[in-house]
Amino acid sequence: MELCNHLLAIHVVLFLFLFPHVATKELTTSKTDLSALLLFKSQISSDPFGVLSSWNESLHYCQWQGVLCGRRHPDRVTALVLESKQLAGSISPSIANLTFLQKVSLSDNHFHGNIPIEIGYLSRLRTLNLSINFLEGTIPSTLGNSSRLQIIQLSSNNLRGTIPPNLVQCKRLQSHKNHTFHHRKP
Template sequence: METITVGQLRFLLIICSAHVVHGSFNSNETDQLSLVEFKKAITRDPQQVMLSWNDSTHFCNWEGVLCRVKNPHRVTSLNLSGCGLVGNISPSIGNLTFLRYLLLPNNVFMGQIPPPLGHLHRIRYIYLSNNTLQGEIPDFANCSSLKGI
């Protein structure tokens, strides 16, 4: 039986509350909230790469985040390679539905690879080498564009 963490429950509550208040949930807000949840799962940032991840800067301008010109304000790449980040990979990454590149090698990510990554049908590359991840690899059967792990 899988347990839900307080952080995951909080994220779900935020999404549900926004949906009830607004009637529909803007996908741009979904991307931003997903990145905020990702940042919360980082316990140490020795190179301070996440300093730009704040409300005064649009999330498409945050370090390591790339948004596509074709679909403005949609995250297509998250590249935090070799930043020495310590923490877990938040399951919220699975909400970045336009994500094509997830590049997180050479950090100190622990825990398991979040199963929601298997729902990213546009993902092309997932690089997580040189971390301390453990557990089962998610099912990537729905990731028909995936070319490299």
């Protein structure tokens, strides 16, 4: 039995020596997603329902309320869904570090401040719902970088200005009233 344990240890060391990028990359991306979520939480000034109380290191972040992780990449956050939770605060730009994020749904809360321009750098983003909040400023033109974007819902905020013209580059969007966009079905 002791020999088996030593052989296993040697195999693990050899694997880490021969393929350090595999172990390091998984650890790094895991820590990046965890850090991004904790930074997001740090910008929340009010959580009356205690929704984010599960957001601590006693649980894996994929088990936190409102956080969904992928099937193919089980340690990568693919959705942040915290609708109608009466959360107040600003949306942290760290959300852009969740590079596997496909859906952000923070509607019907009390978020204020600007929409972080960094959200536009999420290359996998398909749904962005920030409606019914107190967001202000303009719609970031960086959202035009998200070629997979299918749905943008920004209505019922204090946004000003016009819809950025480069959103036309998002071929999967269709314009509707109140700055709401939906996927055009083939």
